[in-house]
Amino acid sequence: MSELQKDKKPILLSGIQPSGHLALGNYVGAMRNWVNLQQDYLGIFIVVDMHAITVRQKPADLRNRCLSFAAQYLAAGIDPDENIIFIQSHVPQHAELSWVLNCYTYMGELNRMTQFKDKSQRHGDNINAGLYTYPALMAADILLYQTDLVPVGADQKQHLELTRDIANRFNNTYSPTFKVPEPFIPKAGARIMSLQEPDKKMSKSDTNENNYISLLDPPDVLRRKIKRAVTDSAREITPESLHHSGIGNLLTIFSVLNDMSLEAVANQFEGQQYSVLKGELADSLVAFLEPFQQRYSKIIGEKGYLTDILDQGAGQARYLATKTLSKVYRKIGFVPAGRS
Numbered sequence: 001m002s003e004l005q006k007d008k009k010p011i012l013l014s015g016i017q018p019s020g021h022l023a024l025g026n027y028v029g030a031m032r033n034w035v036n037l038q039q040d041y042l043g044i045f046i047v048v049d050m051h052a053i054t055v056r057q058k059p060a061d062l063r064n065r066c067l068s069f070a071a072q073y074l075a076a077g078i079d080p081d082e083n084i085i086f087i088q089s090h091v092p093q094h095a096e097l098s099w100v101l102n103c104y105t106y107m108g109e110l111n112r113m114t115q116f117k118d119k120s121q122r123h124g125d126n127i128n129a130g131l132y133t134y135p136a137l138m139a140a141d142i143l144l145y146q147t148d149l150v151p152v153g154a155d156q157k158q159h160l161e162l163t164r165d166i167a168n169r170f171n172n173t174y175s176p177t178f179k180v181p182e183p184f185i186p187k188a189g190a191r192i193m194s195l196q197e198p199d200k201k202m203s204k205s206d207t208n209e210n211n212y213i214s215l216l217d218p219p220d221v222l223r224r225k226i227k228r229a230v231t232d233s234a235r236e237i238t239p240e241s242l243h244h245s246g247i248g249n250l251l252t253i254f255s256v257l258n259d260m261s262l263e264a265v266a267n268q269f270e271g272q273q274y275s276v277l278k279g280e281l282a283d284s285l286v287a288f289l290e291p292f293q294q295r296y297s298k299i300i301g302e303k304g305y306l307t308d309i310l311d312q313g314a315g316q317a318r319y320l321a322t323k324t325l326s327k328v329y330r331k332i333g334f335v336p337a338g339r340s
């Protein structure tokens with residue numbers, strides 16, 4: 001801990017729910033930016049299992065996925081010696097602060113959250129209170145660590161704005177307690193769309209696996225999914241293609257993987273058949289994901305190494321979280337434990 005604290009770098013925090021299969025959308029919207037920003041920030045990267053149970057999960061799958069997602073964070077290039085990586089439920093302060101923040105969050109605010117509306121539709125048989133109060137837990141995740149920056153995809157912007165409102169409300173009611181975090185939403189790829197239904201975002205728990213690219217898909221599956229991706233009846237790429245949902249999404253993915261601007265990609269493929277773009281995109285994906293998958297296989301095969309990193313991360317997180325939570329409890333008037 002002391003080494004990490006000495007740096008006094010600003011804090012960057014982000015998390016992903018261990019539901020479904022980590023998908024290209026999650027990589028582009030979130031993980032890629034974690035890796036790019038880790039030089040300048042102390043990164044806190046969480047596998048948010050407590051959020052995942054707002055939707056029913058099979059216990060054995062959830063357990064395996066927590067480890068698999070942590071291994072994928074590392075395979076993506078997160079340096080565990082310079083950042084803090086842990087599983088949310090290993091740090092009980094998240095649940096504790098979440099309860100407090102629930103009491104500073106209005107139902108009117110929660111009613112406006114589009115993710116709640118979406119997920120209530122998708123899981124109509126299980127619209128539970130956790131799904132509804134999810135943003136208060138997310139606010140706790142972020143505010144516990146006095147976070148400066150939160151890299152997220154565009155879909156999480158609304159939750160982050162609510163986090164800022166809750167922090168300001170608490171600070172104004174008592175005195176400055178929480179840092180008010182800034183969002184980091186990537187310029188390109190903030191919303192990667194579904195391959196088969198390109199008007200909705202790519203989601204890692206989609207029941208149709210042809211809708212998303214899993215970071216662990218083998219090359220033949222990657223090629224097949226790209227080949228089958230829905231486009232439109234025009235066959236040739238024009239500058240207008242950028243504004244058409246299906247083909248525009250493929251151009252966006254190509255631009256992100258090849259670190260090119262969208263305009264440069266549209267120029268490169270102008271006048272070409274869609275099938276040419278699909279072929280080159282599949283090659284880029286395979287070239288990008290093969291080394292990622294090799295690193296992943298090595299890490300997931302060394303369970304001791306992974307669990308040591310997660311244990312160390314949870315210890316570091318508990319240390320930081322306790323500082324904020326004690327401050328909060330003192331300000332709201334809770335009697336300090338051990339002095340009653």
Ligand code: AQP
Nearest residue numbers: 017019025026029030152153190191192202203204205
């Ligand atoms: N399609 C996307 N494009 C860009 N960014 C995305 N993110 C998710 N989908 C896209 C970003 O990935 C992070 C993971 O978020 P999460 O798992 O906590 O929740 P989510 O937003 O609900 O992600 P999914 O993939 O849609 O998960 P499921 O299907 O399991 O609910 C966030 O930073 C998010 O912005």
